Amino acid sequence: MSLVIALDAGTTGVRALAVRQDSTIAGLAYREFTQHFPQPGWVEHDANEIWEQMKVVIAELMATIDEPIAAIGITDQRETVVAWDRRTGEPRHRAIVWQDRRTAATCEAMVEAGHLPMVRERTGLGLDPYFSGTKFAWMLTEGGVEVDEHLALGTIDSWLIWKLTNGDAHVTEPSNACRTLLFDIREMAWSPELCDLLGVPIEALPEVRPSSGRFGLTADTTAFGAGLPISGVAGDQQAALFGQACFEPGMTKNTYGTGSFLLMNVGNVCPEPVEGLLTTVGWTLGENEAPTYAYEGSIFITGAAIQWLRDGLGIIKEAAEIGPLAASVDDTGDVFLVPAFAGLGSPWWDPYARGTITGITRGTGRAEIARATVESMAYQVRGVVDAMSDGAGLNLSELRVDGGASVMDLLLQLQADQLGVPVTRPVMQETTALGAAYLAGLAEGVWNSLDDITAAWAVDVSVEPTPDRTEADRLYARWSEAVQRSLGWARPEA
Numbered sequence: 001m002s003l004v005i006a007l008d009a010g011t012t013g014v015r016a017l018a019v020r021q022d023s024t025i026a027g028l029a030y031r032e033f034t035q036h037f038p039q040p041g042w043v044e045h046d047a048n049e050i051w052e053q054m055k056v057v058i059a060e061l062m063a064t065i066d067e068p069i070a071a072i073g074i075t076d077q078r079e080t081v082v083a084w085d086r087r088t089g090e091p092r093h094r095a096i097v098w099q100d101r102r103t104a105a106t107c108e109a110m111v112e113a114g115h116l117p118m119v120r121e122r123t124g125l126g127l128d129p130y131f132s133g134t135k136f137a138w139m140l141t142e143g144g145v146e147v148d149e150h151l152a153l154g155t156i157d158s159w160l161i162w163k164l165t166n167g168d169a170h171v172t173e174p175s176n177a178c179r180t181l182l183f184d185i186r187e188m189a190w191s192p193e194l195c196d197l198l199g200v201p202i203e204a205l206p207e208v209r210p211s212s213g214r215f216g217l218t219a220d221t222t223a224f225g226a227g228l229p230i231s232g233v234a235g236d237q238q239a240a241l242f243g244q245a246c247f248e249p250g251m252t253k254n255t256y257g258t259g260s261f262l263l264m265n266v267g268n269v270c271p272e273p274v275e276g277l278l279t280t281v282g283w284t285l286g287e288n289e290a291p292t293y294a295y296e297g298s299i300f301i302t303g304a305a306i307q308w309l310r311d312g313l314g315i316i317k318e319a320a321e322i323g324p325l326a327a328s329v330d331d332t333g334d335v336f337l338v339p340a341f342a343g344l345g346s347p348w349w350d351p352y353a354r355g356t357i358t359g360i361t362r363g364t365g366r367a368e369i370a371r372a373t374v375e376s377m378a379y380q381v382r383g384v385v386d387a388m389s390d391g392a393g394l395n396l397s398e399l400r401v402d403g404g405a406s407v408m409d410l411l412l413q414l415q416a417d418q419l420g421v422p423v424t425r426p427v428m429q430e431t432t433a434l435g436a437a438y439l440a441g442l443a444e445g446v447w448n449s450l451d452d453i454t455a456a457w458a459v460d461v462s463v464e465p466t467p468d469r470t471e472a473d474r475l476y477a478r479w480s481e482a483v484q485r486s487l488g489w490a491r492p493e494a
Contacts, residue, residue, distance in 0.1 A: 002070035004441045005061070005224075006433035007054060009076040009156050010236065011097065011258040012307075014054045016061040018069075019437040021446055023428060023456035026067065029060035036094060041101035041342070041490070044094040047082045050156065051163050055222050062223040071444040072164075072218065073232035073436030075239040076156035078179045081135045083145045084152050084159065089167055092145045095156070096135040099259075099300060099342040103134035104351040105492070110134075115197065122184045122191055124270070124279025129343075129351055130298065133181030137198045153204040155180070157233050161215055164230060169216030172206040174281040174291060175238035183208070185281055186270050188291060211238075211283040212439040232439025237261040238282045239435030241294060244400045244426065245457040247450050252396055254381055254415075255432065256405035258307075259345070260299040262384045264394060268292060276347025276387035283439065295394070297346035297384025301355075302377045303405050305339040309373060315366045323408040326371040335359040336482035337372040344486070347387035354489040358482045377405060378414040379479040385419055396421045398462075402431040409463070416465040417472040424462040 003026055006017045013033060018026040031053040036044040079098035084091045096102070107127040110116070116127050125131055136153055139145040152162065158172045177183040177190070182200060184191040188208070195202040209215060211234050220226040234242060237255060241263045244253040249267040254260055265282060268290040273279055282292040306322050309315040316322055338344075340353035357372070381399075388394045398421055405411055406425050416423040428434060441447045466472070 002446055003065065003067050004070055004437040004446055005072045006437040007058070007072065007074045007160065008236070008433045008436065009050060009054065009074070009160060011077045011099070014050060014057055015433065016054070016057040017430060017433045017437070018061060018065050019434060019441075023434065023453075025428070025430060027061050027064045029057040031057050039102075043097040043099045043342070045080065045097055047084070047091040047095045047159055050095070051160070054160065059223040069228060070446050071229050071231040071440040072224070073438075073440030074157050074160055074230065075234055075236050075432050075436035076160070076176065078155065078176060078235035078237065079130060079132045079135075080156050081132045081139070082154055082156065082159045083136075083139050084162070086150045086152050086167065086170075089163065092151070093139050093143050096139065098130055100135065101129050101343055101351050103129040103138050104343075106134050106137065107351070119181060119194070120273045122186070122194060123178065123181055124185050124273060125179070125181055126278070126349055128349055130300070130345065131179055131181045133194070133198045133200065136180075136200045140199060147201055147204070151201065151204045153200065154206050157235070158206045161230060161233070164218050164222065165216040166219035166221050168219065170206045171209050171215050173209055173211040173233045174284050175211055175235040176233070177208050178281040179235060185279065185293070188284075210286050210289070212285045212443045213287070214443065229444060230440070231443035232436055232441070234283055234436055234439055236432045237263055237296065238280070238294070239439070240402055240432045241265065241282055241435070242438055243431030243433070243435030244402065245454045246400065247454065250394070250397075251400070252398070253400040253402065253431070256302050256377060256401065256403035256411070258302070258304045260302040260377060260381060260403070262297040262381055263294045264388060266293050266295055271295070274387070276349070277384070278346070285442065295388060297387060299380045299384065300342045300345045301339040302380065303403065304341065305337070305373050305376065306405070308341070309370065315369060319404070322370055322374065323410055325367050326374040327410045329367040329371055332368045332372045332375065333359070333361065333364060334478070335364055335368050335372045336479050337369065337376045338482050338486040339373070339376055340486045344483070346384045348383075348483065348487065350487050352488050352491040353486045356482060356486040358485060374408065374411050375414055375475070376479070377411060378418045379476055381415060382418040382476060399423050401425050402429050409461070412461070412463040416463045417469075418476060420465050420469055422462050422464055425460045427458040427460045
C-alpha cells in the first residue's frame, strides 16, 4: 500500500498529511505561521516563513511513517501572491494575502473605466481586491518590485513547487490560475490582454499544467529527499470540492475555514456569469480532458471571526470553546455580528464594508456574542445560496460541509434551518488535503478512477432542517438589516 502526501498551505498554517489508499490518514503534522497587518486592511505573509514551516511539518511527518510514498499533492490558500528572484529563490516582497484590501481603489477605478464586462467574461471573476491580479500590479508599482528577466510571479502553489524542486519548475494549474484576473477560463490560458491591462509581465507567470499530472520531482532540500513526483495541485476550495467527491453537476460543498467558500459543480461547459457569484475552474484531469467548472460564493471571514474572539477580545481561550459557549444560550437576544473585517464577498462584493455588532444591550454577554458569531456563518452561506438560486436557477438538495467549524453540531443545525436542506459532514473531514492527494494519486495510479474516490466518501452525520422556516426567515431578515449597516463604512471621502 502506497501513501500519498498532501501538503496543505492554508492562510494561518501549513500541514502535511499522509493519505492511504483507503483514504484514511496515516499521519499529520501542523504548524502556524505569522500574520502581518502593516496597515488597516492590509494582510501579508512572509513567504520564506511559509516554506520553513512547511519543511518542519514535512520532517515531522516523515519521522512518523515508514511506508512507500507514491506521490505528493499540494493545496494552497488561493489569490495570495509571491514575487521572487529566479537566481536566489528569495522573495522580493512579502506575500500579499487574499484578504488584503489595499487595491480597492484600483478595482473601483477599473470598474469606472468600463473594464468589468470584459474581465467578467474572460475570467468569471469581478473586480475586487480579493483576486491576485491587482496585488501583482501593486507589487510592481507601489511595492517597488523590479521587473526584469529574473522575476518570478506566482501564487503559493507555484512558490512551494519552486522550492520543492529547487527552482527546477515554475508551474501552476487552472484552479489557482483562474483566480488571478489574468487567466482566460474559456481558452484555458494566460490572457495577454488582461496581463497588459494590469501591467503584469506574462513571461514572469508560471506554466499552467493539468491539476492531475506531473509538475516536477522533489530536490534534496527537504526530508522527502530527491525524486518524489509532485503530481496533483489545486486551490484549497476546489481541492475540497474534489475531496468531497462532488463529481456530478449540482453537487455542492461548503468549507468553514478562515473564510467560507461554497462551490457547486456545474459540469464541463463554462456557464454564463451570475450576479453575486464567481465562475471558477474546478480542476482538469489531463492534457486532453475538458475542465470541470464551478459556481462559487466567497465569504471572507467565518473562522477568522472565532480567532478574533480568541486573540482580539479574549472572549475564549481556545477556538474549541466557541461551540459549547454559543450553545449555552438559546438565542443571541437580537444581537447580530457582521464579520466584515476585510469587506464583504459574495453576494455583496463591498470592499468598504466593515464589521458591526448590532443590538447590544446591558444584558449582552460572552455567550450571546459567541452565538452571534456562529450564526453569522450560517447567514453568510445562505446569502450565497440565495444568489445561486435566484441568479442561476440552481436549487440545493444537500450541502456537504467540511473545515474546522464543521465539527460544531450547533452550526450544522443552524445551517440546515437557514437553507431548508440536509447538511452532511463526512467521516473524513480533511477534505482539502484529501482532494490534493486524490489528484496526485490519480496521476500515479494509486486510485484508478473517480468511482474509487466516491466509494471512499462516507457520512459522519447528516442534519435535517427544522420543518417550520418561520423563525429562520425572521432571523435572516434581521441579519440582512445588520448587513446594510456595515456596507460602505470605510469608503474614502469624495
